[in-house]
Amino acid sequence: MAKAKGKTPKPEELAKIDYSPPEKHWTEVPVELKPGTFCYGARPKYLEEVDFPNPRDWQPYEDDWKLPENWKDIVLEGMEDRLNKYRTFRLFMDICVRCGACADKCHFFIGSGDPKNMPVLRAELMRSVYRKYFTKAGKFFGKNAGARDLTMDVFKEWWYYFYQCTECRRCSVFCPYGIDTAEITIIGRELTNLLGCNTDWIAGPVANCYQKGNHLGLEPHTIQSNIEMMCDDIEEITSIRIEPTFNRKGAEILFVTPSGDLFGVPGVYTCMGYLMLFHELGLDYTWSTYASEGGNFGFFTSNEMAKRLYYKIYAEAKRLGVKWILGGECGHMWRLVHQYLDTWWGPADFLEVPKSPITGTVFENAKSTKMVHVVEFTADLIKHGKLKLDPSRNDHLRVTFHDSCNTSRGMGFFEEPRYVIKNVCNNFFEMPENTIREKTFCCGSGSGLNASENMEIRMRGGFPRANAVRHVNQKYGVNMLANVCAIDRAALTTLMQYWVPDVEVCGVHELVGNALVMTGEKERTMDLRLEDLPGKEEEEEDV
């Protein structure tokens, strides 16, 4: 029935990639919505819940997208408005010289060979329209000036390729002018949202997050029971009962993490790691069922929607009267907390500059936003010798670290997670240099692409990352891919099952939880996954 979903080819087939561009000029190659490479259209109820325009039943594979008659004017007015609001947009429309340095930097291009996945062409899809309607040269010289009309086909092409970019910013590292395709994709998606053309996989979480506080739509009692279930597991592993608090006024710290940590594996293992750490420290903190989402799918919709969703964080901190905010492991959340939150909702002068109650460290780097990354917090604890760690409990793991796009290129967060991992694991191996840190490759499913109907393009987009993992898997026997992102934990799991089946995925705090020696705990025989710790199960038999 649904033409969006296609059968995902076998890895051997998918790895055969043809990079030679077609004979025809790209403006003459019409967009082809291949099943398996795009997501379903947003259901009307989701758009209605957040007052977005043009809610209707539609599907991208249908000819008629049911747009308002004046759709073209809406798009062009939207462009003009944004050209005047964003220097990035105007500048990046003007100064590209098409040197091609970005061409082979995009994971989607490397995985698909589709030339319109070269960042330069992705941007040219919009630049060509910009030239036609907003520059004299384009108006007068038309095609010879690289201009083209905005037609329905062009709009569909935008939609297809702007929802086939994960806003990872790898291209912007290599661009001699710092042109950031993410900026163009963000604006491109805003324009599609003016016509109600979001994907269901993004619009659903946005509506959930707006009404219920988190993307997954977990209601307060469910959040509590999910966490209590994790505490049951922790009790089984350690014999220690943890009693976390929810919406508690007067706590020192509000903890906000992506809801992906509250539901499903391997996210919950990371969450168990937080719970154990905070318990062991005796941290005076609270969860919030209202600000129960660190991530922000609004950002994959429009800047305004992103701002609307992030209202909760400071508002809840204020209501509960906490001193500062601690944030969980998440990728785009941290780009937004680091680069946007304070601008949207600051100044948060009702909070105090974050100070670790355990070490006394004042987090000067977060003195305005008042929000600290949990890995920064933990790195500081380890540095001050405040944690008793037994890294040998992770000896069954040979770990590599995937730098998430957003924390890498939108924050510069490289050493903190490595420091923590090296202190809680004995076997750590880096992937090849050109695939990590600021040159890291996307999981292929970021920015709201981690649906199931677009599995082929996800596996293609994740191919460069998976390829580097396979290399360390073969060379060093790596069997665990650690990361600091909730989308990664979900998406890389699928990606590994497809490309490198013997590698599993975990968050950094799962490794911390394994290694953490807790006061009064029983001899550990299981890791946080409730799997036997090799070497320990024999002792168990002896007993």
Added chain:
Amino acid sequence: MGALFSLGVVIALVLVALVGVKGAHLQPLFGVVIPYLAVITFFIGLIYRVVKWGKTPVPFHIPTTCGQQKSLPWIKYSKLESPATGKEVFFRMALEVLFFRSLFRNLKMQRSGERVVYGSAKWLWLGGILFHYSFFIVLIRHLRLFTNPVPSFVHLIESFDGFLQIGLPKLMMTGVILLAAVTYLFLRRIYIPSVRYISLPADYFPLFLIMAIATTGILMRYFIRVDVVKVKELTMGLARLSPTVPDGIGTIFYIHIFLVSTLFAYFPFSKLVHLGGVFLSPTRNLANNSRMVRHVNPWNYPVKVHTYEEYEEEFREKMVSVGIPVEKPLETKEPEEATEEESEGKE
């Protein structure tokens, strides 16, 4: 196709100057009027573009961080790739503008059996550096035509440029390097399939134009000699705003100056404005300090939000039932409890 079109335009420009000067004797037009107009267009156009960009707000603080952030004091941060202060941003920008830092990072993706590898690829960087610097030096050398006496730094540059001491007049290396570099940039556009695929007429045109400018310049200096004294008379006239057009300057000079004028006039309307744009790029010219210092968005407007009160209104009962604290107690407590009991009783 784009290449042929652009080549055609440049050839047409050469012919226009040739016919205009040789046929119609419009020396004053090509030697004075057009150059003046071109220079005015260049400056007004470039200022207009830069001011327009500069006036467009930067709503969000979005540097692309290419190195370790400044966080905990014992973690060494990358001052050049993730600058935390204005001074560090200055050095990051200097590296970018003067040494093309980002382009220097360039890698080439290759398949090696099952593996994808990323090898070093510095040719584009080298070609770019040679092109821009040789062009810059050639431009400085031309100051000798617009100054009297010629400043000593121009002499100095000339003596370095001609240090090979080949031929008479001495061979200036930068002219040759410029032509070679621009030819390289053209050839890679033609030969690398992906780059050919993305290229527009607007990418070939400046390359052909600069090739033609360098070629006519070299021809004039070494092969089809023109009377340098008369040329300087004309250029000094331009510089002093009292233009004269001496007789007997070779046509090639007018072709050269017409092509240069075209480049100047074309500059602000083309991708060549990256010259000004690179300084304004928010992914490069902002410090990575957005959690330390609040960045203000000038058009930050109020938005509709879902408040805690609305949230609690929807979930109060569920929250109370599992002991999550609420702001407002459940309404009409007693009757509701009663009904609850009742219904429980029924079940």
